[in-house]
Amino acid sequence: MLKVDYMVQARGLAKHFPSRAGDVAAVRGVDIDVEVGEIVGFLGPNGAGKTTTLRMLTTLLAPTAGAATVAGHDLRREPVAVRARIGYVSQRGSTSPQALVGEELIDHGRLHGLSRATAEMRGRALISELDLDRSWDRPCGTLSGGQRRRLDIALGLINEPPLLFMDEPTTGLDPQSRANLWQHIRGLRDEHGVTVFLTTHYLDEADALCDRILVIDHGEIVAAGTPTELKREVSGDRVALQLHDPARLPSARAVVDRIAGVTVMRADGDLLDFSLPDASAALPGVMASLASAGVTLAGIEVRRPTLDDVFLSLTGRELRDQPIAA
Amino acid sequence: MRFLNETWLVFVRAMRLSLRNKVWLIIGLMQPLLYLALFGPLLKRIAGMPGFPHGNSWAVFTPGLLVQLGIFGALFVGFGLIAEVREGVIERMRVTPASRLALLAGRVLRDAVVLLVQSTVLLAAAYAFGLRAPIGGVVLAVLLVAFVGAAFASASYAVALLTGTEEGMASIANSIAVPLLLLSGILLPMTLAPGWLRTVSNVNPVKHIVDALRALFQGHVLSGTVGVGVLVGAALIAAGMAFGTRTFQRDSA
Numbered sequence: 001m002l003k004v005d006y007m008v009q010a011r012g013l014a015k016h017f018p019s020r021a022g023d024v025a026a027v028r029g030v031d032i033d034v035e036v037g038e039i040v041g042f043l044g045p046n047g048a049g050k051t052t053t054l055r056m057l058t059t060l061l062a063p064t065a066g067a068a069t070v071a072g073h074d075l076r077r078e079p080v081a082v083r084a085r086i087g088y089v090s091q092r093g094s095t096s097p098q099a100l101v102g103e104e105l106i107d108h109g110r111l112h113g114l115s116r117a118t119a120e121m122r123g124r125a126l127i128s129e130l131d132l133d134r135s136w137d138r139p140c141g142t143l144s145g146g147q148r149r150r151l152d153i154a155l156g157l158i159n160e161p162p163l164l165f166m167d168e169p170t171t172g173l174d175p176q177s178r179a180n181l182w183q184h185i186r187g188l189r190d191e192h193g194v195t196v197f198l199t200t201h202y203l204d205e206a207d208a209l210c211d212r213i214l215v216i217d218h219g220e221i222v223a224a225g226t227p228t229e230l231k232r233e234v235s236g237d238r239v240a241l242q243l244h245d246p247a248r249l250p251s252a253r254a255v256v257d258r259i260a261g262v263t264v265m266r267a268d269g270d271l272l273d274f275s276l277p278d279a280s281a282a283l284p285g286v287m288a289s290l291a292s293a294g295v296t297l298a299g300i301e302v303r304r305p306t307l308d309d310v311f312l313s314l315t316g317r318e319l320r321d322q323p324i325a326a
Numbered sequence: 327m328r329f330l331n332e333t334w335l336v337f338v339r340a341m342r343l344s345l346r347n348k349v350w351l352i353i354g355l356m357q358p359l360l361y362l363a364l365f366g367p368l369l370k371r372i373a374g375m376p377g378f379p380h381g382n383s384w385a386v387f388t389p390g391l392l393v394q395l396g397i398f399g400a401l402f403v404g405f406g407l408i409a410e411v412r413e414g415v416i417e418r419m420r421v422t423p424a425s426r427l428a429l430l431a432g433r434v435l436r437d438a439v440v441l442l443v444q445s446t447v448l449l450a451a452a453y454a455f456g457l458r459a460p461i462g463g464v465v466l467a468v469l470l471v472a473f474v475g476a477a478f479a480s481a482s483y484a485v486a487l488l489t490g491t492e493e494g495m496a497s498i499a500n501s502i503a504v505p506l507l508l509l510s511g512i513l514l515p516m517t518l519a520p521g522w523l524r525t526v527s528n529v530n531p532v533k534h535i536v537d538a539l540r541a542l543f544q545g546h547v548l549s550g551t552v553g554v555g556v557l558v559g560a561a562l563i564a565a566g567m568a569f570g571t572r573t574f575q576r577d578s579a
């Protein structure tokens with residue numbers, strides 16, 4: 001039998017917080033499997049339970065129910081062993097502004113039980129690998145947002161963990177720093193075999209970076225798969241036809257309705273908008289049938305589904321449903 | 327061994343950052359001197375009043391300042407921890423195999439060392455102003471203050487973790503500090519107080535620490551007052567350390 005090695009295996013992991021209105025379930029029993037060498041994205045809106053789950057997996061929060069093995073050790077029984085084998089990059093940062101970069105790296109390495117010399121050697125290597133050369137003697141507070149996030153990652157890697165947890169790694173970064181950070185995260189996996197588990201509420205990030213995505217909403221995992229699988233399963237392709245003559249809309253609709261698996265989303269004026277499983281295979285036939293039915297087109301648009309569509313169809317909500325602060 | 331090593335690491339890091347903060351350093355050292363210079367002279371007039379303890383007025387006043395410095399300074403160290411929580415430093419350190427207790431103990435040790443340095447400066451200045459007190463008693467007094475200060479620092483860190491905000495921390499620390507201060511006889515001895523006030527102040531543990539310190543400054547090392555002070559101090563230390571330790575070891579702290 002083929003044996004798959006898992007870096008994270010969680011079953012029924014749940015967290016309830018007591019409140020005045022009774023128990024509030026932040027996470028309602030999630031199952032998580034992360035294979036060795038994967039980059040897995042935990043995707044969901046703010047308040048979905050992403051950070052709570054991450055804090056449980058990193059031993060910062062005791063689960064109310066469920067069990068998990070993280071980096072080969074039982075989360076509840078051997079939290080210290082788990083901590084020794086993981087790296088954690090928190091959303092809020094991890095350094096004091098007045099502390100020097102080198103000091104934080106050495107101190108953090110030594111809290112992991114490294115000798116001073118080993119901590120310094122690894123720290124310097126990480127700094128150079130993460131494009132932070134010449135920052136060793138600088139106060140952390142003088143680094144830019146992107147630099148500081150890379151320093152957080154360096155701190156998370158000082159114990160050479162096989163598994164790195166990252167909470168919203170690119171939140172608050174400018175587009176260039178985000179792209180740069182994605183490259184570094186891919187490099188961790190490709191060059192060092194580090195398994196990465198990250199949370200994000202950016203669909204483009206999950207799409208660009210992750211081998212597999214778990215979608216969480218209201219404390220439950222509502223979908224899991226590769227970005228391509230998720231898009232294929234959930235939405236299909238979208239096609240919008242613009243007719244020359246609005247009067248021909250009923251004929252056009254009759255043609256489209258005959259195709260297997262079609263859902264008409266909108267039929268209005270000169271516009272016919274529908275989804276179908278595989279547009280590239282079906283469209284040539286559709287065009288021919290439309291022509292023989294006497295429908296001429298003014299325009300045609302084919303759109304591959306995005307993770308936005310996936311999220312909308314899974315949860316009935318847009319992912320970014322919160323107003324962006326002005 | 328590993329625990330001591332980790333405590334030392336946390337202590338060195340905390341100390342290094344404290345020393346880098348020049349404003350904090352200057353204020354920390356100037357504060358006791360200002361009390362001596364600006365409040366001390368008032369005491370000479372009061373020293374002859376009925377109820378005022380006999381002897382050198384500086385020997386009555388300086389122990390109060392020591393307690394003020396130690397205990398009430400320590401009550402507010404939690405503010406620094408809230409900043410560290412916000413910076414993510416605490417969470418980063420908690421995802422290492424290091425003992426949670428070491429993360430607390432290293433910081434409390436820093437506060438105790440700072441307190442010892444401040445006390446030394448205060449005492450050197452007080453002797454220059456005219457304090458007359460036996461060195462042995464004074465050293466014991468400083469040690470008592472350092473331990474009780476550590477207990478208050480530990481409790482302050484626990485409150486900081488539990489409240490998580492400066493506002494919450496400030497309201498709790500102030501509501502504890504003000505009655506403790508007013509009912510401790512720090513600035514003027516409670517022997518001057520009317521009977522009812524003296525009775526109320528007797529339930530204030532800090533009052534017994536201040537009394538013990540004054541006795542030590544008189545050289546009455548083996549006295550009942552000192553014994554009570556040491557017992558109260560030990561109880562405070564046990565309570566403060568237990569509170570801090572429990573809070574630091576809670577999973578969500």
